[in-house]
Amino acid sequence: MPMAERPYIVGNWKMNGTRAMLSEARAIDRAAQRYMKVEVAIAPPFTLIHAVHREAEQIGVGAQNCFHGPEGAHTGDISASMVADSGAKFVILGHSERRIDHGESAELINRKIDSALEAGLRIILCCGESFETRDAGRAEEFVLDQLRASLPDISDAAERLSVAYEPVWAIGTGRTATTDDIAAMHAAIRGLLDEKYGPETSANIRILYGGSVKPENAREILSTPEVGGALVGGASLSAESFLGIVVGASETEDA
Ligand code: PGA
Numbered sequence: 415m416p417m418a419e420r421p422y423i424v425g426n427w428k429m430n431g432t433r434a435m436l437s438e439a440r441a442i443d444r445a446a447q448r449y450m451k452v453e454v455a456i457a458p459p460f461t462l463i464h465a466v467h468r469e470a471e472q473i474g475v476g477a478q479n480c481f482h483g484p485e486g487a488h489t490g491d492i493s494a495s496m497v498a499d500s501g502a503k504f505v506i507l508g509h510s511e512r513r514i515d516h517g518e519s520a521e522l523i524n525r526k527i528d529s530a531l532e533a534g535l536r537i538i539l540c541c542g543e544s545f546e547t548r549d550a551g552r553a554e555e556f557v558l559d560q561l562r563a564s565l566p567d568i569s570d571a572a573e574r575l576s577v578a579y580e581p582v583w584a585i586g587t588g589r590t591a592t593t594d595d596i597a598a599m600h601a602a603i604r605g606l607l608d609e610k611y612g613p614e615t616s617a618n619i620r621i622l623y624g625g626s627v628k629p630e631n632a633r634e635i636l637s638t639p640e641v642g643g644a645l646v647g648g649a650s651l652s653a654e655s656f657l658g659i660v661v662g663a664s665e666t667e668d669a
Pocket of ligand 1 (some may be wrong): 581584585586587588626627645646647648649
């Protein structure tokens with residue numbers, strides 16, 4: 415099955431997890447072996463990447479951020495090649511919590527993407543509008559502008575790229591976008607990817623949805639046109655709820 419057709423379910427542990435959480439990662443990894451049609455991954459905090467990588471036989475392991483340049487005098491930062499060296503295979507970039515907490519601009523995110531590609535990492539590039547922007551009817555324009563400013567120019571990078579649409583107002587709030595809104599936004603993102611990379615290359619880029627995905631809504635969201643997977647925060651912190659989402663993904667037609 416071509417990679418782009420496998421649903422991609424990624425747990426974003428955010429700033430959660432000490433070594434006590436390794437048992438959850440192990441449980442997720444062992445169970446994921448029963449759902450080979452679903453690609454499962456976890457992005458733990460930097461401090462756990464190596465340990466989760468050592469536990470993982472089936473799942474992918476990634477980071478939640480990286481610095482935008484090579485190694486050097488940048489106290490407290492972690493370069494993309496250090497991320498790769500720790501065992502990570504991908505990095506989440508442009509998450510709204512980083513844009514808000516750390517003032518990350520689209521241009522900075524674009525530089526991080528280039529560094530990550532150079533280090534051989536795959537990328538999940540996040541985008542999403544605030545409630546005010548959606549309310550003002552500008553959600554699509556805003557998200558496409560965010561992407562235009564960050565997407566890498568090199569089209570052979572597209573194989574290693576996924577985009578995650580995460581409306582900011584749906585993250586950690588228990589509110590999800592309607593499947594109509596998700597379908598409309600994903601179609602608009604697909605249009606932009608087709609335009610930028612050409613339809614053949616664009617077809618290799620999965621568009622994930624994120625924002626309060628849980629076992630109860632996973633199947634419906636993942637069956638929505640152009641939804642190629644989910645980026646999951648809160649519900650990825652326990653193996654039980656995360657695996658409920660993996661099961662939902664395995665029941666969609668694409669899986
Ligand atoms: P949530 O977070 O599932 O807790 O809403 C999603 C994300 O921020 O990636």
